[in-house]
Amino acid sequence: xxxxxxxxxxxxxxxxxxxxxxxxxxxxxxxxxxxxxxxxxxxxxxxxxxxxxxxxxxxxxxxxxxxxxxxxxxxxxxxxxxxxxxxxxxxxxxxxxxxxxxxxxxxxxxxxxxxxxxxxxxxxxxxxxxxxxxxxxxxxxxxxxxxxxxxxxxxxxxxxxxxxxxxxxxxxxxxxxxxxxxxxxxxxxxxxxxxxxxxxxxxxxxxxxxxxxxxxxxxxxxxxxxxxxxxxxxxxxxxxxxxxxxxxxxxxxxxxxxxxxxxxxxxxxxxxxxxxxxxxxxxxxxxxxxxxxxxxxxxxxxxxxxxxxxxxxxxxxxxxxxxxxxxxxxxxxxxxxxxxxxxxxxxxxxxxxxxxxxxxxxxxxxxxxxxxxxxxxxxxxxxxxxxxxxxxxxxxxxxxxxxxxxxxxxxxxxxxxxxxxxxxxxxxxxxxxxxxxxxxxxxxxxxxxxxxxxxxxxxxxxxxxxxxxxxxxxxxxxxxxxxxxxxxxxxxxxxxxxxxxxxxxxxxxxxxxxxxxxxxxxxxxxxxxxxxxxxxxxxxxxxxxxxxxxxxxxxxxxxxxxxxxxxxxxxxxxxxxxxxxxxxxxxxxxxxxxxxxxxxxxxxxxxxxxxxxxxxxxxxxxxxxxxxxxxxxxxxxxxxxxxxxxxxxxxxxxxxxxxxxxxxxxxxxxxxxxxxxxxxxxxxxxxxxxxxxxxxx
Numbered sequence: 001x002x003x004x005x006x007x008x009x010x011x012x013x014x015x016x017x018x019x020x021x022x023x024x025x026x027x028x029x030x031x032x033x034x035x036x037x038x039x040x041x042x043x044x045x046x047x048x049x050x051x052x053x054x055x056x057x058x059x060x061x062x063x064x065x066x067x068x069x070x071x072x073x074x075x076x077x078x079x080x081x082x083x084x085x086x087x088x089x090x091x092x093x094x095x096x097x098x099x100x101x102x103x104x105x106x107x108x109x110x111x112x113x114x115x116x117x118x119x120x121x122x123x124x125x126x127x128x129x130x131x132x133x134x135x136x137x138x139x140x141x142x143x144x145x146x147x148x149x150x151x152x153x154x155x156x157x158x159x160x161x162x163x164x165x166x167x168x169x170x171x172x173x174x175x176x177x178x179x180x181x182x183x184x185x186x187x188x189x190x191x192x193x194x195x196x197x198x199x200x201x202x203x204x205x206x207x208x209x210x211x212x213x214x215x216x217x218x219x220x221x222x223x224x225x226x227x228x229x230x231x232x233x234x235x236x237x238x239x240x241x242x243x244x245x246x247x248x249x250x251x252x253x254x255x256x257x258x259x260x261x262x263x264x265x266x267x268x269x270x271x272x273x274x275x276x277x278x279x280x281x282x283x284x285x286x287x288x289x290x291x292x293x294x295x296x297x298x299x300x301x302x303x304x305x306x307x308x309x310x311x312x313x314x315x316x317x318x319x320x321x322x323x324x325x326x327x328x329x330x331x332x333x334x335x336x337x338x339x340x341x342x343x344x345x346x347x348x349x350x351x352x353x354x355x356x357x358x359x360x361x362x363x364x365x366x367x368x369x370x371x372x373x374x375x376x377x378x379x380x381x382x383x384x385x386x387x388x389x390x391x392x393x394x395x396x397x398x399x400x401x402x403x404x405x406x407x408x409x410x411x412x413x414x415x416x417x418x419x420x421x422x423x424x425x426x427x428x429x430x431x432x433x434x435x436x437x438x439x440x441x442x443x444x445x446x447x448x449x450x451x452x453x454x455x456x457x458x459x460x461x462x463x464x465x466x467x468x469x470x471x472x473x474x475x476x477x478x479x480x481x482x483x484x485x486x487x488x489x490x491x492x493x494x495x496x497x498x499x500x501x502x503x504x505x506x507x508x509x510x511x512x513x514x515x516x517x518x519x520x521x522x523x524x525x526x527x528x529x530x531x532x533x534x535x536x537x538x539x540x541x542x543x544x545x546x547x548x549x550x551x552x553x554x555x556x557x558x559x560x561x562x563x564x565x566x567x568x569x570x571x572x573x574x575x576x577x578x579x580x581x582x583x584x585x586x587x588x589x590x591x592x593x594x595x596x597x598x599x600x601x602x603x604x605x606x607x608x609x610x611x612x613x614x615x616x617x618x619x620x621x622x623x624x625x626x627x628x629x630x631x632x633x634x635x636x637x638x639x640x641x642x643x644x645x646x647x648x649x650x651x652x653x654x655x656x657x658x659x660x661x662x663x664x665x666x667x668x669x670x671x672x673x674x675x676x677x678x679x680x681x682x683x684x685x686x687x688x689x690x691x692x693x694x695x696x697x
Contacts, residue, residue: 001049001078003056011059011070019060019222020070021215027187038274040185042308043214049078050098050273051305052614053238055211060219060227083305085613087247087268090114090304098273098303116275117301119283121355124294126251129262133253135334141250141323142679143662144606145270146243148312149597149625152201153236158216159226164188166217168195173203173421174460175452178210185214196451197421204423204597205311208460211240237618241310242607244277245270248286248323258337260346262294263287265323269301269316272308277301278316281396284356285659286320289365289394289551290346295355305613311462313594314395314655318601318662322680325391325663330676339390339667340373340553354396364577364641365392365551371639372553377573386559386570387671393552393576393659397652398463399544403456404473406434406481408536412523413444414481418470419455422447424654425586426466430474432582433648437478439505440522456541464652467582468643469544475647480538488525488532493517546645550656552576554595556664560672565688567603567669573635574660579643579651587653591636594657600626601658602665604681 008020023044029037045054057074061067082096089095097112104110106118130136156170166188172178175195183193200207212229220227231240248267254260265286269277279299287295312318332339347365354360369392372378382388405417416434420426427447435442449455458470486500489507493500499513505522509515529536557571574595581587604624608616617623642649662680670676675690 001080003045003047003049004077004079006057007075008057010073010075014066014070014073016062016066017059017070018062018225019219021058021218021222022056025218026185026214032184036181036184038308039181039210040214042274043185043211051307052612053235053307054273055215055239058215058219060223083613084114085305085609087245087270087302087304090302091268098305114303115300116271116303119280119299120297121283122296123355124262126262126264126294126296129292129294130251130253133261134256135331136251136253137327137331137334138251139327139330139678141248141326143246143319143322144680145245145306146601146605146607147237147623148204148206148243148310149600150202150204150206153231153233154207154211154240155230156212156216157226157228158213158220160217160221164192166193168193168213168217169198170195170213171200171207172197173200173207173423173462175419175421176457177208177460178213179452181210182213182217185210186217194451194453197449200421200423202423204313205315205462206241208311208462209241233620234618237607237615237623239307241272241308243312244309244316244319246282246319248319250323250327252327252331254331254335256335258335258342258345260290260292263292264296267299267320269299269319270304270306270309271301272306273303274308275301275303277309278311280316282316282320284396285317285394286324287355288396289348289392291348291352297355306609313597313658317393317395317655317659318598321391321393321659322662322666325660326666326676326678329390329663329667329670340369340378343392344369361548361644362641363549363551364639367639367641368551368553368575368577371637372555372573372575375555375573375575375637377555377571377635380571382557383559385562385672386557387668387673389556389558389664389666389668389671391554391660391663391667393554393656395464395550395656395659397468397547397550397655398465399469399547400459400463400465401541401543402458402470402473403541404470404477404539405456406474406477406538408481408522408526408529410526410529412440412521412526413446414438414440416445416447416474417450417455418447418474419450419452419458420461420466420470421449423461424590425583426461426470428586429467429582430471433471433474434478437475437482438522439503456539464550464654464656465544465547468547468646468650468652469542471582471650472544472646473540473542476540476542477538480540481536484536484538485522485525488528488536489520491532492520492525492528546643548579548643548645548651550577550651550653552656552660554660554664556661556668558665558668558672560669560687562673562691565684565686565691567682567684567687569599569632569665571632572599573637574657575637575639576653576656577639577641577651578653579646580640580649581638582648582650584638587638588636590653591657592634594655595634595661596626596631598658598661599631599665602662602680602682604683606681
């Protein structure tokens with residue numbers, strides 16, 4: 001709808017109201033770069049409201065009750081516009097265009113369109129491969145809009161001072177990202193904004209952007225006091241970033257013995273009201289696990305009148321894997337080949353080229369598949385109405401930029417300071433790596449997540465990058481401390497630093513040095529810091545390269561009730577290559593959590609929109625996520641094929657676990673019911689209808 005007018009006078013006059021804000025209180029959109037302009041317009045609508053839940057005004061009051069009364073008194077006049085609520089509507093020839101001024105990336109002047117971008121990857125000649133194939137399958141797959149499922153809603157407290165300094169305390173996956181976006185939307189320098197990440201109650205990618213922070217800053221500036229904003233669960237569903245719905249059209253050709261010759265994929269992903277779906281990541285992932293001479297991939301980022309999407313563990317990869325892993329399962333049946341054997345026969349190895357260019361270094365794809373094949377689960381008998389599904393998951397993982405500081409105390413303990421909020425146990429892994437380098441007990445290392453004025457710049461906690469990249473920075477910073485410990489020991493022994501070695505937490509005479517001094521522990525050297533040169537600190541920063549891709553093979557057993565279509569997951573095993581598991585039990589937790597979320601995505605979860613684009617299930621009562629009683633014990637099996645691009649061989653593990661479950665569940669349902677579901681979720685009414693059509697009932 002077009003915003004004709006906003007009258008806030010009644011709200012401002014209400015006793016207890018301290019401030020009212022609209023989009024007019026923020027810098028003009030045309031003065032911002034395009035990407036930041038979209039963020040700013042999403043925070044508070046200006047001339048158009050693009051989805052139900054798009055905020056237009058905010059109020060700060062002394063109580064929540066008064067604030068709600070004030071909001072209810074704001075009068076907004078709208079001019080209704082036609083909406084494009086899904087891919088079909090957005091791509092139709094007569095589609096209403098969300099933003100006629102936007103020029104799509106990757107397309108040659110198509111005219112007004114809801115396609116915001118097009119991406120393409122490819123090699124060889126797919127038609128040549130299809131012509132040589134014995135079997136060619138072509139199918140289409142769909143997934144719906146879903147939610148990340150974090151329990152804690154978005155929340156922040158902001159204090160804006162008279163000198164234009166802004167302090168933000170918020171639940172976020174990246175304090176520096178919040179600083180950059182908030183300062184940009186407010187028209188401030190980044191040095192004017194300080195962000196302190198609070199303990200986070202879940203994010204999974206959904207807390208990598210901003211919604212409330214600039215609004216709270218404007219309200220605080222007007223009110224002259226701090227402002228706290230906490231979303232209700234309904235507001236989270238209606239006004240924050242869900243996961244992109246998708247449509248993927250696949251074609252695969254293979255020989256009779258199961259060798260993949262060619263594949264093509266066309267994918268469309270909903271971005272919500274502003275560009276930014278994970279279609280590029282989906283295109284990178286869809287054929288990445290398999291060796292094929294001929295392939296072509298194109299993807300379209302499509303805007304629709306829904307909330308702007310956000311990330312969700314391995315964004316884009318689960319939708320892509322649902323498509324290709326479902327089709328490969330169907331191909332295995334067609335060729336009478338074991339589904340794991342089919343994947344092993346086409347598995348990429350070290351030196352194989354990815355569809356988007358680079359070549360693999362050491363990877364654990366075959367090892368995960370072989371471990372799954374040899375697991376007792378794979379050969380266990382099945383009961384009536386039960387089926388077993390197999391699927392492979394791939395995620396490329398990220399490096400990006402990280403900083404770390406390590407401070408030695410005078411009792412020999414250490415403090416590790418980084419800027420990454422801990423959303424999956426990263427503080428423990430960073431402490432373990434610091435302790436390993438120092439040769440001290442891990443309980444003598446205190447990991448700290450610091451604010452943006454204390455920690456060095458660090459990219460967001462996401463992309464499975466923290467233990468890999470920030471851990472690498474911690475290793476380098478700790479090694480700087482060790483180097484200084486050797487210098488201090490040399491001073492105490494009155495020798496040269498190269499005559500000192502460091503091993504197992506002690507400085508000792510180097511072999512051939514001629515020294516006969518007793519070894520010095522870290523604590524003994526630390527106690528003498530004031531006499532040997534002052535504090536001992538280490539600092540490191542890097543732009544981490546060499547993030548090793550992650551692979552996972554999942555086995556899923558389900559039981560389908562033929563009378564109701566209800567699906568029960570009765571057994572689940574997830575095998576994943578972690579490179580080197582720094583904290584094995586936390587790695588297992590990541591694997592189990594990703595599998596649980598993927599199972600929910602496959603079976604029940606979806607936003608239900610009415611014909612006007614209003615979410616009808618904006619809460620966890622009607623948006624059905626799995627609870628403990630819905631799931632079996634998820635058996636997590638860790639494979640370790642060291643990543644040569646990391647000092648300890650680490651691969652990120654946080655995102656790969658969610659990639660395979662969608663297809664693993666769908667494949668199991670097909671084996672149990674004889675019904676192939678190409679659209680998620682596989683809810684009881686949908687599956688029952690499909691089964692009845694299949695039997696002619």
